[in-house]
Amino acid sequence: MSAWNTRPDQSQASLDEPSAKRAAPAPITVRVPEAARLLGISRSRIYELITSGDIETVKLGRATLVPVSGLHALIDRLRREQWG
Numbered sequence: 001m002s003a004w005n006t007r008p009d010q011s012q013a014s015l016d017e018p019s020a021k022r023a024a025p026a027p028i029t030v031r032v033p034e035a036a037r038l039l040g041i042s043r044s045r046i047y048e049l050i051t052s053g054d055i056e057t058v059k060l061g062r063a064t065l066v067p068v069s070g071l072h073a074l075i076d077r078l079r080r081e082q083w084g
Contacts, residue, residue, distance in 0.1 A: 029058060029065035038071060049074070 030038065035055070036046045046066075049055040056070040 027068060029067050030071075032057075032064055032066060035066040035071060038068075039075075 032046055032050075033043055036043045039046070046055065050057055050066075055074055056067055058065045058067065
């Protein structure tokens with residue numbers, strides 16, 4: 001394949017194919033609006049949960065990040081409280 005060829009030949013395409021099928025890794029943190037969207041609640045409710053200590057946050061510069069594991073822990077805790 002020449003440097004000017006814009007279409008890769010079949011052998012090049014087969015080399016690129018596995019990487020195209022790989023999913024992006026799941027994030028370990030999300031910003032507050034995304035955490036609200038993931039839980040299906042308002043942004044102000046997320047801040048209430050943060051203030052009460054129900055959701056952990058991490059500050060990175062000016063960004064407030066919510067660990068996704070903390071969102072899972074919150075849901076697990078709420079399930080245990082509701083279903084015993």
